[in-house]
Amino acid sequence: MRSDMLLAAVDALPLPGCEEVRPDAKVLIGFGAPEELARFAARPGWNVYVPGHAAEVRQAVLAATARGEQAYVHVPAESNAEPRPGATDGFALVREGAAGVVLAVGTTLDPVLRATAGLDLAVLYTAVVRPFDEVALRTAVLAADHADVVLVEPCPRGTSAHHIAGTLIHVPHRLLALGGPDGLDETELARAVREFMR
Known part of the structure; x- marks a missing residue:
C-alpha cells in the first residue's frame, strides 16, 4: 500500500467536535479491497468514492464529512501520477475523441491513457462512482460518432x-466492462479496447 494514499485518508479525517463536520456524516474508509468496493457500490443511499491520487483521497473525505454524506472511500494500493481537478464531483473529460468513450475510474486512469494513446477516443475520469454522473456520460456518448463505451x-x-x-x-x-486485474494491466487494456472498437 502506498503510504501517501493511506496517510491522506488519515490526515483528512476530522477531529471529534470539528465545526466543519456535519453530525450526520458517516464515512467509512476501505483499504485495497475490491470486493468491499463492489459491495458498497450496490448499497442504496451510499456515496462511493474511488480516488486515484492522495489529493483526491483528501478531497473525498473532506467533502463527505462537510456534506453529511453516508460515504465509502476506497483507498487503493496504486496511485495515478497526478490528481485531477473536480474528480470527486463527477465525470471529467480528460481527453477528447470521436470514435467512442472510455470511462476510467480511480487508479485506472493512467493505464487507460497509455493504453488508448493514439486512438480517437474520449476519456472520462471520475473518483466518485455513486452517485453515478448520468449527464456527463450521456453527453460524451452523444457527442461521439459511435455509442461505444468502455468501462x-x-x-x-x-x-x-x-x-x-x-x-x-x-x-x-455497445459496452465493454473491464475490472479487477485486467483494469490495470496496460497491455491487456490496449488489446481489449482495440478489439472492441470498430
Missing part, C-alpha cells in the same frame, strides 16, 4: 455496468 474500474468487472445501461437506455450502444 474500466479497479473493482470486479461490471460493477457499474448496469448504471451505464440505465443511463443509455434510449441510446443504442
Whole structure:
C-alpha cells in the first residue's frame, strides 16, 4: 500500500467536535479491497468514492464529512501520477475523441491513457462512482460518432455496468466492462479496447 494514499485518508479525517463536520456524516474508509468496493457500490443511499491520487483521497473525505454524506472511500494500493481537478464531483473529460468513450475510474486512469494513446477516443475520469454522473456520460456518448463505451474500474468487472445501461437506455450502444486485474494491466487494456472498437 502506498503510504501517501493511506496517510491522506488519515490526515483528512476530522477531529471529534470539528465545526466543519456535519453530525450526520458517516464515512467509512476501505483499504485495497475490491470486493468491499463492489459491495458498497450496490448499497442504496451510499456515496462511493474511488480516488486515484492522495489529493483526491483528501478531497473525498473532506467533502463527505462537510456534506453529511453516508460515504465509502476506497483507498487503493496504486496511485495515478497526478490528481485531477473536480474528480470527486463527477465525470471529467480528460481527453477528447470521436470514435467512442472510455470511462476510467480511480487508479485506472493512467493505464487507460497509455493504453488508448493514439486512438480517437474520449476519456472520462471520475473518483466518485455513486452517485453515478448520468449527464456527463450521456453527453460524451452523444457527442461521439459511435455509442461505444468502455468501462474500466479497479473493482470486479461490471460493477457499474448496469448504471451505464440505465443511463443509455434510449441510446443504442455497445459496452465493454473491464475490472479487477485486467483494469490495470496496460497491455491487456490496449488489446481489449482495440478489439472492441470498430
